[in-house]
Amino acid sequence: MQAADVEPKVTKRDALYWRDLVFSRLLPALFFSIFLARQLLFVWGGLSSLHKPADYLFLVQQCLALAYFTMLVILYSVRLPKRGTDHRLGVVFVAFTGTFSAIAASFLPGGGRREGLVLPADIIATIGLAYSVWGLAYLRRSFSIIPEARRLVTGGPYSLSRHPVYLGEVTTAIGINLATAGWLGALAVVYFIVCELLRIRWEEGVLSRAFPGEYPAYARTVPRYVPNPLRTRT
Numbered sequence: 001m002q003a004a005d006v007e008p009k010v011t012k013r014d015a016l017y018w019r020d021l022v023f024s025r026l027l028p029a030l031f032f033s034i035f036l037a038r039q040l041l042f043v044w045g046g047l048s049s050l051h052k053p054a055d056y057l058f059l060v061q062q063c064l065a066l067a068y069f070t071m072l073v074i075l076y077s078v079r080l081p082k083r084g085t086d087h088r089l090g091v092v093f094v095a096f097t098g099t100f101s102a103i104a105a106s107f108l109p110g111g112g113r114r115e116g117l118v119l120p121a122d123i124i125a126t127i128g129l130a131y132s133v134w135g136l137a138y139l140r141r142s143f144s145i146i147p148e149a150r151r152l153v154t155g156g157p158y159s160l161s162r163h164p165v166y167l168g169e170v171t172t173a174i175g176i177n178l179a180t181a182g183w184l185g186a187l188a189v190v191y192f193i194v195c196e197l198l199r200i201r202w203e204e205g206v207l208s209r210a211f212p213g214e215y216p217a218y219a220r221t222v223p224r225y226v227p228n229p230l231r232t233r234t
Helices: 002-047 053-077 089-105 115-142 164-178 183-210 215-221
Strands: none
Touching: 002 053, 053 115, 089 164, 089 183, 115 164, 164 183, 183 215
16 A cells, blocks of 8 residues: 555656756756857857947947856756745736847837947946846856745845846846837837836745745845945845
């Protein structure tokens, strides 16, 4: 009887393992590999077209984007098991459509190149990408698009604000689209920002439930959105 009880549990664990492997690791990693390959082409093209200082800034931006997508591919492949999640249909819809609206914004019609904004836009996008990469370097195997909790990260940029990756992504989206987006692209960026704010709220709920003793204390001392240089550290 004891052996018979063990077999269904093993089968169930195996099914969950394969579902997690395919849908939570393999497919997202393959998806972001497309953007990784695209960034490799951009970096290669940038290396062969360095003529003025702005070209070097653009190359730095493309290298940071390459690092960002490389980290996404790796981190999705080696993610830690989740300790909490919010898989409500509306939450999943907002998480995914919000994420990809920022990518789609630059491809929407109606935009034009505004030469006076190109350099400021590149600077803003580069700062945003650098901050996102820094955040991912600390988040590491806890990264997720859907609000989930794996471990509580409080070091590095997470000691300055509670959501540095989101802050970096919003800054990047604004910078990338500032000089070229039309009204459709601007609406896509606004939708992305709204979705990021919703994801922050939902993610904090998941983290509070997964780490009831640690996260509220962390949240009381670290700003939610933007680092506060005047904040007194405790």
